Amino acid sequence: MTATSHDRLLTALVVHLHSTSVCSIGQGWRLAFAPFETITVHHVLSGSGSVQVGNDPPMPYTPGSVILVPPRLGHVVGDAGAEAREVSAEDHCGPFADGLAAFTAGTTPETLLLCGSIPAPHGQILGVFDLLRDASVGMPAGDVGHGVFDLMRAEVAAPGIGTAAITEALMKACLVTLLRARLRLVDRGLLQSPLPGDPRLARAALTVLEKPGAPHTVASLAERAGMSRASFADHFARVLGSGPMEFVQSVRLRAAARLLQTTDLPLKAVASAVGYADPSSLSRAFRVTYGMDLTSYRNLGDQAWSGPPGVEPREPSPVTGNFQGGEEKCEPSD
Incomplete structure (x- = not known):
């Protein structure tokens, strides 16, 4: 992928x-x-x-x-x-x-x-x-x-x-x-943007990442970026490969996946926390991306990962470069 x-x-x-x-x-x-x-x-x-x-x-x-x-x-x-x-x-x-x-x-x-x-x-x-x-x-x-x-x-x-x-x-x-x-x-414009070419997009994206449940709109994000609505939507789509509201939904769904995986909050509370009016609305969007409803995802327990289906974390190679499966392969030096 x-x-x-x-x-x-x-x-x-x-x-x-x-x-x-x-x-x-x-x-x-x-x-x-x-x-x-x-x-x-x-x-x-x-x-x-x-x-x-x-x-x-x-x-x-x-x-x-x-x-x-x-x-x-x-x-x-x-x-x-x-x-x-x-x-x-x-x-x-x-x-x-x-x-x-x-x-x-x-x-x-x-x-x-x-x-x-x-x-x-x-x-x-x-x-x-x-x-x-x-x-x-x-x-x-x-x-x-x-x-x-x-x-x-x-x-x-x-x-x-x-x-x-x-x-x-x-x-x-x-x-x-x-x-x-x-x-x-x-x-604040003090470092190069993590988005190619334009720190204004970073301001808008950071707003969504920090407050996924807020009532974001294309107009509000464009204002945060200091751009016109049309220019912001076009530039955002070209740089990130999707429109601003698709980005907002993706952030909200990932936040919901994390809450389902790590808490026992009621589904109504999860939906509210990530900006959905009710669990049914969240579940419909969640199923499209994750291939299952909220309860099924929560029941996966430790097997769940806050990414879309088909994307599994790869087992890391630790910093030593000499470990596999968590077993130490180096020997103490003299």
């Missing part, structure tokens, strides 16, 4: 992130990671240094930074000094806790990273990450971002049963916080 720009934007904040490893890098050392097929995410719990991706110039990081590395690009993390010793992460891998791997360079930790991977469910990187052609180092702002890092540090300091699940949830929360901040910067 080839995801359209429309589909990619809809999944912008659906983050399928998997916690994979903890990296400890000593002063005067660097870890080199081979290219992976997934996006690599490093959360810097402590330490300062730099990350160099491919042949690009090194980028500095500090505690609280989030490093994003696109697929199929090798990268080196650690001490930026010219005399630093560089070792392969794959050759310095051992167990950490609860199925996570540990990568170690040097003896006295200077940099501590919590690492994960973002798989590509459709064979492509979706949403905002579809635009990740260059590596980036960002820092989630606000109390939520800072609080999540404090919780990560506490869990890594005392790991045990459930560490993988806890760190994965915290990393996802941190990443969504970072994405939300980026989208709002786009909304």
